[in-house]
Amino acid sequence: MTTHADPSTDLPHARPANLPDRIRHHIGGVDVDSVSGETLEVIDPTTNRPYLTAAAGDKADIDRAVAAAKDAFENGPWPRMKARERHRILHRIADAVESREHELAAMESFDTGLPIAQARGQARRAAENFRFFADLVVAQRSDAYEVPGAQVNYVHRRPVGVAGLITPWNTPFMLESWKLGPALASGCTVVLKPAEFTPLSASLWAGIMKDAGVPDGVFNLVGGYGETAGDALVKHPDVSLISFTGESSTGQTIFRNCADGLKGMSMELGGKSPAIVFADADLEAALDSTLFGVFSLNGERCTAGSRILVERPIYDEFVRRYAERADNVVVGHPSDPGTEVGALVHPEHFAKVWSYVEAGKSEGRLVAGGTRPEGLEEGNYLRPTVFADVPATASIFQEEIFGPVVAITPFDTEEEALRLANDVRYGLAAYVWTTDLERAHTFAQGVESGMVWVNSHNVRDLRTPFGGVKASGLGQEGGYRSLDFYTEQQAVHISLAPVHTSRFGAR
Numbered sequence: 001m002t003t004h005a006d007p008s009t010d011l012p013h014a015r016p017a018n019l020p021d022r023i024r025h026h027i028g029g030v031d032v033d034s035v036s037g038e039t040l041e042v043i044d045p046t047t048n049r050p051y052l053t054a055a056a057g058d059k060a061d062i063d064r065a066v067a068a069a070k071d072a073f074e075n076g077p078w079p080r081m082k083a084r085e086r087h088r089i090l091h092r093i094a095d096a097v098e099s100r101e102h103e104l105a106a107m108e109s110f111d112t113g114l115p116i117a118q119a120r121g122q123a124r125r126a127a128e129n130f131r132f133f134a135d136l137v138v139a140q141r142s143d144a145y146e147v148p149g150a151q152v153n154y155v156h157r158r159p160v161g162v163a164g165l166i167t168p169w170n171t172p173f174m175l176e177s178w179k180l181g182p183a184l185a186s187g188c189t190v191v192l193k194p195a196e197f198t199p200l201s202a203s204l205w206a207g208i209m210k211d212a213g214v215p216d217g218v219f220n221l222v223g224g225y226g227e228t229a230g231d232a233l234v235k236h237p238d239v240s241l242i243s244f245t246g247e248s249s250t251g252q253t254i255f256r257n258c259a260d261g262l263k264g265m266s267m268e269l270g271g272k273s274p275a276i277v278f279a280d281a282d283l284e285a286a287l288d289s290t291l292f293g294v295f296s297l298n299g300e301r302c303t304a305g306s307r308i309l310v311e312r313p314i315y316d317e318f319v320r321r322y323a324e325r326a327d328n329v330v331v332g333h334p335s336d337p338g339t340e341v342g343a344l345v346h347p348e349h350f351a352k353v354w355s356y357v358e359a360g361k362s363e364g365r366l367v368a369g370g371t372r373p374e375g376l377e378e379g380n381y382l383r384p385t386v387f388a389d390v391p392a393t394a395s396i397f398q399e400e401i402f403g404p405v406v407a408i409t410p411f412d413t414e415e416e417a418l419r420l421a422n423d424v425r426y427g428l429a430a431y432v433w434t435t436d437l438e439r440a441h442t443f444a445q446g447v448e449s450g451m452v453w454v455n456s457h458n459v460r461d462l463r464t465p466f467g468g469v470k471a472s473g474l475g476q477e478g479g480y481r482s483l484d485f486y487t488e489q490q491a492v493h494i495s496l497a498p499v500h501t502s503r504f505g506a507r
Helices: 059-075 083-099 101-112 116-139 172-185 201-212 226-235 248-261 283-299 312-328 347-363 414-422 437-446 480-486
Strands: 025-027 030-032 039-044 049-055 144-147 151-159 162-166 189-193 219-221 241-245 264-268 274-277 307-311 365-368 385-388 405-411 429-433 451-454 487-495
Touching: 025 059, 025 201, 059 162, 059 189, 059 219, 059 226, 083 101, 083 116, 083 172, 083 201, 101 116, 101 172, 101 201, 116 172, 116 480, 162 172, 162 226, 172 189, 172 201, 172 241, 172 480, 189 226, 201 219, 226 248, 241 248, 241 480, 248 264, 274 283, 274 414, 283 312, 283 405, 283 429, 307 312, 307 414, 312 365, 312 385, 312 405, 347 385, 347 405, 405 414, 414 437, 429 437, 437 451, 480 487
Parallel strands: 162 189, 162 241, 189 219, 241 264, 274 307, 274 429, 307 405, 385 405, 429 451
Antiparallel strands: 025 030, 025 219, 039 049, 144 151, 151 487, 365 385
16 A cells, blocks of 8 residues: 655645635625525545635525526526527636636645546536537527428427536536536526535636626525525425435435425436456456546545456456555545545545445455555545455445445356346446457346446546436436426427317307
8 A cells, every 4th residue: 555645744735725714605696695694614634624614505595596596597698698609608617617727626626635636637527518518509409390281390498497506525516517517508597506515616616607708697606504505495496406416315305305396306316336347358457447436536436336246257366456456556645646545525424434444344355455544644534445255235235335445246147247236226337347249238238227338437428318227316417418407398389271170169
């Protein structure tokens, strides 16, 4: 195992420049405090010490934000702009994000504990999300159906209204862009509620939007806790739909609350994704990918391949080599460019992940990690942890850990591998490693998951659907599916000739 030394001596510039002392809500084009004056402390995950305060919103703040968004939707220019006009503004947003890549990455890394090299990639992806949806909304076409000589029928799209966007604390800036891009491209106005653990990078959106020419009231941000600000946003009668990314139990609560208002919902929830490695796989590539797939982003990723199912003939070699590689992963301060695993986001989350590490010691065979790194006793650091011989009944096999912890399980037949892959409540992603083309297709189609990658880790194509099945979500976004979610489709029927109508009541 490799760790980096004390960041206070090696990394004098770990604290980003221009770090604010406090973060406020952004409502109707103005930065404001909470009506109640309530704030929350935001901590540095490398020390667990507070470094700023953020406004903590509640129903009163959500009411103000929704009113501003509703007014901008009903009376402002945004929904009535030509798609090409919104396209130009969204590209200016992407330009601004790219121009501030290093600042954004530094803040994201400091706020979340993500390694700085990986945080830079997230900033670039955020810009690409805006470019993709800006181009898509211009390129989209509506369906038209002709009945020759009788009727022309076409589909008219219009933005839904005020969109409520609730985002998680892992890669927050990029995931915010994944929702903001299609919502704004479609002509909706938005209220964004970012995660309370990581509000820093979200606070930059207001300035980016204003500089790009987004009218006041189109983008609104209310910080705070899910139980107060998030709950009020979900329940608000003037919010037309909710897009939520987070854990499954919270998704269930949102589902119930949306039902009262018959709101549209898109929910990307938890995952416990399997990576299935057959004996004929390219073993070197499978090792590279499965290590990256669970230990990148500190393991705090919904699509992490945290259950690795390995065919028996290569099982012992795979476990040995995987454990050796895991022990060599560089654990260090997030701002160090050489760091591969940084600090987990918050002490509450660290305690949860640690509880699974302790449980795993009696559920499987610990072959790597399971301890804090030497020299990093302060903060939320954990060595990449690998358990082998894990039965399907174990908690570390069944439950989402959301950290740098992986369970490896052997299988003997393809049927057993499929049963193990599907034997959890989640169904977000899956990864299949084999050189047998027929097996690759048939096995992938048998896995109960919203997405499958064959001979690869999670490499996204923004045109494809993103989402899960079972406890991993409801609805899918990505490509035209995102535009479908943020718009209403109205069928318009135009008669071209007299229509025969039975003349009720005529004498």
